[in-house]
Amino acid sequence: MSYRTSRNKPRALAALGALAAVLTCGVTVSPAASAAAIYPTCNKTKSVSVASGHSVTVPAYGSENTLTCKLVLDQDKSNPAVKALQRSLKSCEGYVWLDIDGFYGPQTFLAVDALQGSYGLSRDGIYGPNTRDSMKHYSPTLGCARL
Numbered sequence: 001m002s003y004r005t006s007r008n009k010p011r012a013l014a015a016l017g018a019l020a021a022v023l024t025c026g027v028t029v030s031p032a033a034s035a036a037a038i039y040p041t042c043n044k045t046k047s048v049s050v051a052s053g054h055s056v057t058v059p060a061y062g063s064e065n066t067l068t069c070k071l072v073l074d075q076d077k078s079n080p081a082v083k084a085l086q087r088s089l090k091s092c093e094g095y096v097w098l099d100i101d102g103f104y105g106p107q108t109f110l111a112v113d114a115l116q117g118s119y120g121l122s123r124d125g126i127y128g129p130n131t132r133d134s135m136k137h138y139s140p141t142l143g144c145a146r147l
Helices: 006-025 029-035 078-093 104-120 129-134
Strands: 045-049 054-060 137-139 143-145
Touching: 045 078, 045 137, 054 078, 054 137, 054 143, 078 104, 078 137, 078 143, 104 129
Parallel strands: none
Antiparallel strands: 045 054, 137 143
8 A cells, every 4th residue: 555545644644744843843852762863964875785796875974884873854955865765765665756855854754754654663754773774775776675
C-alpha cells in the first residue's frame, strides 16, 4: 500500500499539523530527541560497499566520513547529505512525491517520520543511525540496498 493512499491522509495531515505547531511555537525536547542530539549533523556523503563492485551513497559527517550522524528539520541551507537521503527515500523507499532539493523541509521530515513508522522505529522525523540501518539506500549501479 502506498504512503499516499487516502487511508493514510488523516495521519499525514495530523503529522503535518504537529510539524506546523513545532515550527510556529517550538517544542520541549523529549529524552528520545535528546539522545539523537548527541550526533553531529551529516554534512557530506560517503560511498559504502554493499556488494562486490557496488556501493550505496549515504549521509556522512566530517573528514573521516563517519556514518554516525543525524539530519533534522532545517530549511535554511541545502546539504548534500540531505540530497542523498532524499534520493534514497524517493528511489528506494517509494516516496516518489519527494523533491530532491537538499533541504530538510516538511516533505523530508514527513517522509522520514512515515519511514520510521513503517520499520517500527520511534517516529521523530530525525534521520539517525537507526533509520540509516533500517532503510534502503540508492546505488547508481545496483539500484537499492541496505547497509
